[in-house]
Amino acid sequence: MINTISQVLSMVKDPKPNLITVDLTATIEEVSDVLAKEDVNLVVVTAKGKHVGIISTKDTSRESGSGKRPSERYAFEIMTSRKDVITTSPNGNLSLVSQAMTEGEKEIRHIIVADEFGEWIAVLSIKDILRAMRLNEQEREEIQEMYAKSGWPPVS
Numbered sequence: 001m002i003n004t005i006s007q008v009l010s011m012v013k014d015p016k017p018n019l020i021t022v023d024l025t026a027t028i029e030e031v032s033d034v035l036a037k038e039d040v041n042l043v044v045v046t047a048k049g050k051h052v053g054i055i056s057t058k059d060t061s062r063e064s065g066s067g068k069r070p071s072e073r074y075a076f077e078i079m080t081s082r083k084d085v086i087t088t089s090p091n092g093n094l095s096l097v098s099q100a101m102t103e104g105e106k107e108i109r110h111i112i113v114a115d116e117f118g119e120w121i122a123v124l125s126i127k128d129i130l131r132a133m134r135l136n137e138q139e140r141e142e143i144q145e146m147y148a149k150s151g152w153p154p155v156s
Helices: 005-011 028-038 057-064 094-103 126-150
Strands: 021-023 042-047 050-056 110-114 120-125
Touching (some): 005 094, 005 126, 021 028, 028 042, 028 057, 042 120, 094 110, 094 126
Parallel strands (some): 021 042
Antiparallel strands (some): 042 050, 110 120
């Protein structure tokens, strides 16, 4: 059974070796280019080497419909700031993370994994979390089937 976020990280199909970053002063156009080039849905915004926020493809899409030129708007204008970013630790409980991402007030499509010092080390998508939950469900079903075939526990 997959119980922790570190187990999810180990099973991620195409893990990125590092967080993909953009500078705080990057234009929205540049952010969109990085998202496309790296084939990711989220980038970490940095200032002087420190992680200060995140921007997703959803954020850049929303901006493209605003009527403002992406070449004249900046990452710091649309990012979710660090204080508002939802994080978990590698020891985080998969069920609780899944619940937070799917049942909270906000739609959370990505969660940042932070180490014991609060440093951001990885990004997981809702797809990664739901894939792990599905594998757990399949394992439960296989165990139930195995018990049913074995006749255990005896039914009285």
